[in-house]
Amino acid sequence: MATVKFAGGDDVPLEMHKVRIVQKLNLPPIEARLEAASAAGNNTFLLRNKDVFMDMLTDSGVNAMSDQQLAAMMVADDSYAGSATYEKLEAKLREIFGLHWILPAHQGRACENILAQVLVTPGSIVPMNYHFTTTKAHIVLNGGAVEEIITDAGLEVTSDRPFKGDMDVAKLEGLVATHGADKIAFVRMEAGTNLIGGQPISLGNLVAVRAVCDRHGLLLVLDASLLADNLWFIKTRDPACRDLSIRDITRRIADLCDVIYFSARKLGCARGGGLCIRDEALYRRMRGLVPLYEGFLTYGGMSVREIEALTVGLDETMDEDMISQGPLFIAYMVDELVKRGVPVITPAGGLGCHIDVMRFLDHVPQSQYPAGALASALYIASGVRGMERGTLSEQRNPDGSEVYANMELLRLAMPRRVFTLSQVKYAIDRIDWLWRNRALVGGLEFVEEPEILRFFYGRLKPIGDWQEKLVAKFRADFGDSL
Numbered sequence: 001m002a003t004v005k006f007a008g009g010d011d012v013p014l015e016m017h018k019v020r021i022v023q024k025l026n027l028p029p030i031e032a033r034l035e036a037a038s039a040a041g042n043n044t045f046l047l048r049n050k051d052v053f054m055d056m057l058t059d060s061g062v063n064a065m066s067d068q069q070l071a072a073m074m075v076a077d078d079s080y081a082g083s084a085t086y087e088k089l090e091a092k093l094r095e096i097f098g099l100h101w102i103l104p105a106h107q108g109r110a111c112e113n114i115l116a117q118v119l120v121t122p123g124s125i126v127p128m129n130y131h132f133t134t135t136k137a138h139i140v141l142n143g144g145a146v147e148e149i150i151t152d153a154g155l156e157v158t159s160d161r162p163f164k165g166d167m168d169v170a171k172l173e174g175l176v177a178t179h180g181a182d183k184i185a186f187v188r189m190e191a192g193t194n195l196i197g198g199q200p201i202s203l204g205n206l207v208a209v210r211a212v213c214d215r216h217g218l219l220l221v222l223d224a225s226l227l228a229d230n231l232w233f234i235k236t237r238d239p240a241c242r243d244l245s246i247r248d249i250t251r252r253i254a255d256l257c258d259v260i261y262f263s264a265r266k267l268g269c270a271r272g273g274g275l276c277i278r279d280e281a282l283y284r285r286m287r288g289l290v291p292l293y294e295g296f297l298t299y300g301g302m303s304v305r306e307i308e309a310l311t312v313g314l315d316e317t318m319d320e321d322m323i324s325q326g327p328l329f330i331a332y333m334v335d336e337l338v339k340r341g342v343p344v345i346t347p348a349g350g351l352g353c354h355i356d357v358m359r360f361l362d363h364v365p366q367s368q369y370p371a372g373a374l375a376s377a378l379y380i381a382s383g384v385r386g387m388e389r390g391t392l393s394e395q396r397n398p399d400g401s402e403v404y405a406n407m408e409l410l411r412l413a414m415p416r417r418v419f420t421l422s423q424v425k426y427a428i429d430r431i432d433w434l435w436r437n438r439a440l441v442g443g444l445e446f447v448e449e450p451e452i453l454r455f456f457y458g459r460l461k462p463i464g465d466w467q468e469k470l471v472a473k474f475r476a477d478f479g480d481s482l
Ligand SMILES: Cc1ncc(COP(=O)(O)O)c(C=O)c1O
Pocket: 060, 107, 108, 109, 110, 132, 134, 135, 190, 194, 223, 225, 226, 263, 264, 265, 272, 273
């Protein structure tokens, strides 16, 4: 990806790849979209993909593969044990990260299961810049607790700080002083911090965190699932790293870590995961869990075809043109929405564009799930599927009262190399239209509320007839356009 100046003066992101395999898309008319939203209980997880035009639900396992990745999949060595395909992956991970001991896993949360089972003990704590849902679940399941110590700036919705994912190092020292180093299972840094808008960590912060770990004998674990975006941000936002290659930056990060784990559904544009471990003794403690939960040590639950694709994908992650595509498209979308006054998380991060629904629908109370309502409204208005990240994604208190989220976000993920700029412009246009018609959008209420992970499969209905009014306004404004 490159940004080029057009004759008119605009800076425009330009794809450094061409599309050679395509998948047909369907954009049903708005009346059919309303029907589909109702049938899905206004929950975008329950929509059928054939009713979705732009699937911006997630970037997990849905990034476009390169021709080289697809070609590699054809020559995979399909053997249960001792696969040559796995040896290639092991060699590539060693080459890129420099950590010697490797364990494969079927996806990111499987690595978290292994880490938590081996390192977390009842009463221990895991300080981290910010949690990810599956990470926290595994730590809690093993009797530990998560301590989020992101810098205060990380939770500012609009900001121009380049590294909002950084950890507050003084708070880390404070946790050691309060609990003692022996209560700390490990320190976890998440690259490209998912739940706060794909915000990056800086190399300088990682150096400072490492110094605290060294002082107190703590393990430093990096969740590298969103590392690709983070590498690009370090290269472009940290003047000290501007002249370093992506490979050099990667190695500087890796040299600071004791363990690096990743979801290959994100890193490497394939499907799978893995752990890279510095210490042989720790590797041996973890190793036994791989055959138990994943599969033999030379596939770890992944298909060998995916392992071939991952090996190539990891190598391609060292290419600036490849890793800049997501961040540049997201920055384009965020900038265009900001120009139109639409409230979004700034600065633009990786992963996707995040709409600040507290401001977008400031007339809808949190008890009526504004982020869920906006996700439904955007699908009806455009066929674009986003993900609610707000109160609906929280779990109720034991007494049944709601836990209101700190932020009400509608996440519009940008799967890498999947959409064209005109599709992104379409999404921007329909979001802008919704923004100008936001007064029409009302809240939602549950008709079926599961006790656990309600956001995945709960069903809701609109409060009042706002969805019919939205459709009528769309027809009045757009005529018979899709
Ligand atoms: C930062 C981070 N860590 C871990 C995971 C879990 O990975 P997986 O979905 O492959 O289990 C994800 C997935 O979204 C993630 O974004």
